[in-house]
Every structure is written in C-alpha cells, then in structure tokens.
Amino acid sequence: MAAVRRFRFLRNPLATEIGGDVEAFLRYLDGPSCIFLDGADSGRTRAFVTLLHGNEPSGARALFLWLKSGRQPAVNTLCIVASVTAALQPPLFSHRMLPGARDLNRCFRPPFHDEQGRLAEEILEVLRLHHPEAVIDMHNTSGSGPAFGVCTHRDRHHDALVALFTERLVVSHLGLGALMEISEHNYPTVTVEVGGRLDEDAHRLAAEGLARYLLAERVLAEEGNEHALELFLDPIRLELNAGIALTYADHAAPDADVTLLPDVERHNFGVVRPEQALGWARGDPRRLFCAQDAGGRCAVSQLVRVDGGRLYPARALKLFMVTNNPDIAQSDCLFYAVAADQAPPGD
Ligand SMILES: [Zn+2]
Structure with missing residues (x-):
C-alpha cells in the first residue's frame, strides 16, 4: 500500500525561504504542515491552527506575515496549517475542501477512516505530543461580518483568549465534530472567526491578533483581569x-x-x-x-x-x-x- 504523505514538519523557517506572498508560502509548504517556532521561553508551548478550511485565507496570511517579520514568539509555538492542498486548488483559496472530501472541521471524532479523518487524527496527535497551554483555531466566515470567538466551555481563560481578537463570544454545544470540541478536553481551545474571507479587516485582525497571541507573556486569565464580552449562549x-x-x-x-x-x-x-x-x-x-x-x-x-x-x-x-x-x-x-x-x- 502506498504511504500517504500527510504532515510536513518544519522548525523556525527563515523569512527568506518561505516565498514572497501567501501563495508562494503555501507552495513552499506543499501540503498539511506543522511549523514549530522556538519561543523566548522554551518551557511552554501554544498552538495556532488554521486553514482547516481551504477557502479561509486570513490565518495563513497572518502566519505568513508573522514569519516574514522575523520576530520570536514569547513561548514555543506549534503552527498547524491543514488544508494547504485544497487552498492551492485554483483559483487560490476557493475550495473549503477537495471535491468529494469531508469537511475537515467535522472530522475530529471517530471514525477516522478516510483521508480527512486521518489528517484530523494526526492534528490531535501532534497537539497531544506538545501539550500546549492554549489552542487558537482561526477561521473566516463565508459571508461578510464582524469577528467573534466560539468555545464549547466558557471560563475566564477562554474569555482572555477570545479578548485577544474580539469582544463577541459564542458558547455552543452543537457537537459537530469540530477541533475545539475535542481538544477542549485537554487544553483551553477557542475558535476565532476573524470576519469574512474576502474582508481586508479580517486579514488585518488576524495578523494583529496572532501577533498579540504570540507576543504576550500570558494569554490565559490572571487575577483581577476581567474581560467584558458580549455573549451568545447556545x-x-x-x-x-x-x-x-x-x-x-x-x-x-x-x-x-x-x-x-x-x-x-x-x-x-x-x-x-x-x-x-x-x-x-x-x-x-x-x-x-x-x-x-x-x-x-x-x-x-x-x-x-x-x-x-x-x-x-x-x-x-x-x-x-x-x-x-x-x-x-x-x-x-x-x-x-x-x-x-x-x-x-x-x-
Ligand atoms: Zn472555517
């Protein structure tokens, strides 16, 4: 049986080697990729997941800009860029997934029987190995609109993570098989919808929010640090x-x-x-x-x-x-x- 090539693992890629724009960056990755960035504090790790949906460009663009900046994150960072192949299917960023494939963000629970299921299983495995203190999964909405966070469990840590990006929080228990529903059992996990996939504002928020997430000494809640979010419950x-x-x-x-x-x-x-x-x-x-x-x-x-x-x-x-x-x-x-x-x- 032919070996199925899934994740490509990279460590501290140089700004000079990742290409001149986000398309070149995705071609350089050439498939689902896991990029490990050494942090100033190597004792902790955060995770950033994006491009679970190939037609949602803001997260990949934000990561590209971060890598181009040459800055070092505050703590170790595990960046997972998933649906690179679907994103590269022309025209760029038009395919949520490849034709005939399941929606990857509905695959994070058994059975992991097909290609998308195995990719989801591998993402969970990589997260398990690194045990991040927090997980941000960045998406775009298909229509235009403001940013919001989504979580399945709410406490002050989730509020603090969402507040890096937006003031709106949806708390939902829909049970769709999304990444956050599963990884939430092990690490505080927040889905961030930064706005419409074609919105410049969404791209800007993604880049600024990612930089805040990567540069902050603490991203979880601290005593006396409350965030007033507008809540949308169930x-x-x-x-x-x-x-x-x-x-x-x-x-x-x-x-x-x-x-x-x-x-x-x-x-x-x-x-x-x-x-x-x-x-x-x-x-x-x-x-x-x-x-x-x-x-x-x-x-x-x-x-x-x-x-x-x-x-x-x-x-x-x-x-x-x-x-x-x-x-x-x-x-x-x-x-x-x-x-x-x-x-x-x-x-
Ligand atoms: Zn999405």
Missing part, C-alpha cells in the same frame, strides 16, 4: 428542510418556498425585531425549516413565524452567521440565533 441553527426551494430577492419569488431579502446579511450580530420581515415563505414554518434547541427539541416556532406570506422573527433575536449564499444556506444553515433578551449567565 445559539440555535435555522436549517432548511430537504426539498425546500430557497432564493434571495426583494419580492416573493414565484418558484421558491422561501425568499429571503438580499440584504438579510446586514442583521449579522444585530438585533432583529419581531416586526422586521426577513423575507417571504409559503406554508407552515415547521414544514419549511428545522431547528433544534440544546435539549434536542424542535425550536422552529421560537425563531420564525409566517404572517400573510411574510417571514418574521418569532421574537426579538440576535442573529449571526447570516448568509446570503443559497448553497451555504441549503447545505449548512440560514443563520444562528439567540433571543435578544437572553439572560446573562449566573456567574
């Missing part, structure tokens, strides 16, 4: 049922079951009031959509209602990951939502 995904036709238009499209307004993305991280229409819909919302709360119960009627053919929020909601891309809406979800009057946590 968001619910609004998904489309199979066979339901969706489109985006500024009028009810005759051949669609659900029509969303083209500018629905503007509600990202804002509050949408119950009287603000999201678009149009035909029939019972529970026939069109599905949504589950954290207890596994149907939550469609908590999110949306149909009145006179128009689709409204069922109550004031905070929405995020709102997409106006029908492919993403069909294959993933239309948006995530929490109640706008969500009670603050009891701590």
